[in-house]
Amino acid sequence: MYSMLEATSLSISYDGNRIVKDVSLHVNEGEIVSIIGPNGSGKSTLLKGMSRLIPCESGRVCIAGQELSAMRSKQISQMMCILCQSNQTPADMTVEELVSYGRTPHKKWFERLTHEDHEIIDWAIEQTGMTSYRKRLVVSLSGGEAQRAWIAMALAQRPKVLLLDEPTTYLDIAHQLEVLELVRSLNKELGITVIMVLHDLNQASTYSDKICVIRSGVVELVGKPSEVLTHEMIRNVYGVEAEVEFTSNSTSPRIHPIRRAVANVG
Amino acid sequence: MLVHKKATRLTIGLTFVLLILAIIVSMGLGSVQFSPVEIIKALFGHGGEVSDTILWDIRIPRVMLAAVIGINLALSGAMLQAVMNNPLADPGLTGVSSGASVAVLFILLVVPQFSSFIPFAAIIGGGLSALMVYALAWKKRGISPIRVILAGVAVNSVFGGIIGLLSLLYSDKLPGALQWLNGSMSGKGMGDLRVMLPYSIIGWIVALFCIRQANILRLGEQVALNLGESLNRVRILLSFVAVYLAAVSVSMVGMIGFVGLVVPHMARMLVGSDYKHLIPMSIGLGALVLLVADTIGRTFFAPLDIPAGIVMAVVGGPYFLYLMRKGDV
Numbered sequence: 001m002y003s004m005l006e007a008t009s010l011s012i013s014y015d016g017n018r019i020v021k022d023v024s025l026h027v028n029e030g031e032i033v034s035i036i037g038p039n040g041s042g043k044s045t046l047l048k049g050m051s052r053l054i055p056c057e058s059g060r061v062c063i064a065g066q067e068l069s070a071m072r073s074k075q076i077s078q079m080m081c082i083l084c085q086s087n088q089t090p091a092d093m094t095v096e097e098l099v100s101y102g103r104t105p106h107k108k109w110f111e112r113l114t115h116e117d118h119e120i121i122d123w124a125i126e127q128t129g130m131t132s133y134r135k136r137l138v139v140s141l142s143g144g145e146a147q148r149a150w151i152a153m154a155l156a157q158r159p160k161v162l163l164l165d166e167p168t169t170y171l172d173i174a175h176q177l178e179v180l181e182l183v184r185s186l187n188k189e190l191g192i193t194v195i196m197v198l199h200d201l202n203q204a205s206t207y208s209d210k211i212c213v214i215r216s217g218v219v220e221l222v223g224k225p226s227e228v229l230t231h232e233m234i235r236n237v238y239g240v241e242a243e244v245e246f247t248s249n250s251t252s253p254r255i256h257p258i259r260r261a262v263a264n265v266g
Numbered sequence: 267m268l269v270h271k272k273a274t275r276l277t278i279g280l281t282f283v284l285l286i287l288a289i290i291v292s293m294g295l296g297s298v299q300f301s302p303v304e305i306i307k308a309l310f311g312h313g314g315e316v317s318d319t320i321l322w323d324i325r326i327p328r329v330m331l332a333a334v335i336g337i338n339l340a341l342s343g344a345m346l347q348a349v350m351n352n353p354l355a356d357p358g359l360t361g362v363s364s365g366a367s368v369a370v371l372f373i374l375l376v377v378p379q380f381s382s383f384i385p386f387a388a389i390i391g392g393g394l395s396a397l398m399v400y401a402l403a404w405k406k407r408g409i410s411p412i413r414v415i416l417a418g419v420a421v422n423s424v425f426g427g428i429i430g431l432l433s434l435l436y437s438d439k440l441p442g443a444l445q446w447l448n449g450s451m452s453g454k455g456m457g458d459l460r461v462m463l464p465y466s467i468i469g470w471i472v473a474l475f476c477i478r479q480a481n482i483l484r485l486g487e488q489v490a491l492n493l494g495e496s497l498n499r500v501r502i503l504l505s506f507v508a509v510y511l512a513a514v515s516v517s518m519v520g521m522i523g524f525v526g527l528v529v530p531h532m533a534r535m536l537v538g539s540d541y542k543h544l545i546p547m548s549i550g551l552g553a554l555v556l557l558v559a560d561t562i563g564r565t566f567f568a569p570l571d572i573p574a575g576i577v578m579a580v581v582g583g584p585y586f587l588y589l590m591r592k593g594d595v
Binding site for chain 2: 048051052053072073074075076077078081082083084087088089090091092093097098101102104105109110157
């Protein structure tokens, strides 16, 4: 097990406000790491900073031992893929066309898709269970199907690391689980390292090897779900009283929120 | 999908057939009329002396120039729409054309001894204007479609004012520049076409090489960045192609509005938003639209020669309003 993605002392500012403050995060190969925290705590900003979508003020990010700032953007794209929260698709783009854009980082300026590229596109569509949707327009799909189409595009990129910013937002509960199960199967079967921002503590608990808690741009805690998801953490970070239940033979605790904590907030 | 692709190719093919027919018909129309057979004969060097003179010295250069300028403006609009991710972007509305016009008019009226620099001045004027619109439309982390249009209005009115001022200050020299100012192709000859064609072809080739980049921009900034595109480099390249094509056109025939807006929009309705089809379709349709506009201008009110710019404004303005009403924008 070696280090796949390593962020060291990252600081990121927007419009003069420091959103992420001196954050370090270490992700091993093959892990699923969830970043959780209250709204506005800097989770998404951290994810975007780690994937060079937004510039970092200071600190560095390494992928498989190579520093991002020393790599060409295209090289990074061959190893890492980030899917953001809201994605726009042109009204007349089919699933297949969308997925084919995932091959972009592997192509030169004016190179056409080869037979091998088409095989990878087919494979990505199959892996995400989108075979029967491949000729459909992306805008005609339901939220969960569209999210799977985007994940198929991500797979066509053949990344080692997949970063997902709130992949279950706007989805109903069945589609939320569908997406998370897909993410887990891609992690188990293809060995893709996953870092995702999640809101639902129980989903983070179920689907992650490691959880990173962010509050006000600072890492509060990192560790296994059973170590991180405690009564105290939820009260301190979210200001919520919750019951934490450990079911037998499970390392993933269940969280039952009870009420907002009156004292100790902020 | 396969059927759909075939239909797309057929539509593009038909547009080019229609363009060739329009070229032949337009060459025959005018104070002296020619039949298609006479025109084809003349094109292959078997015309009589009269038809040769009229066709080769007047009609052919004029018709071809209209087609070439139409292509330039349509491609310029398509490129600007990709960069700004905004179906309303067009060299006229974004101020690129008026920026180029000010530069050209300045040379024509104030320092006519430098008229060989007109194309370069137009590119610089158009480029500065595009920069101003970008800067004005930029808010937080992106360019909003509405702000592009508002910035375009502001920049256009400033340049319009400068054009008015120059026209008043140098009114003695104005008549010579008036035809140009209205977007007219009247009196253009083979020499003008020979100047215009190589400039344009360079722009077309670069535009064809930008298809994939333009397509990726359709997916939004973050996806483009994720796919490893250097967003700023792509934006600068596409903007430069757009400014270049519009500016060289302005330097030759003045301001012709709406081609860059109307043509890519019609092309999108016919073949979809994939730039692989949109670029060839804009080429065929751009040539066709401006050729028809110019032919209407010079034949409907003959012997008056109405500049194509005026025809496009009269037809294009309402089309723009129609787009807004339909809510596509």
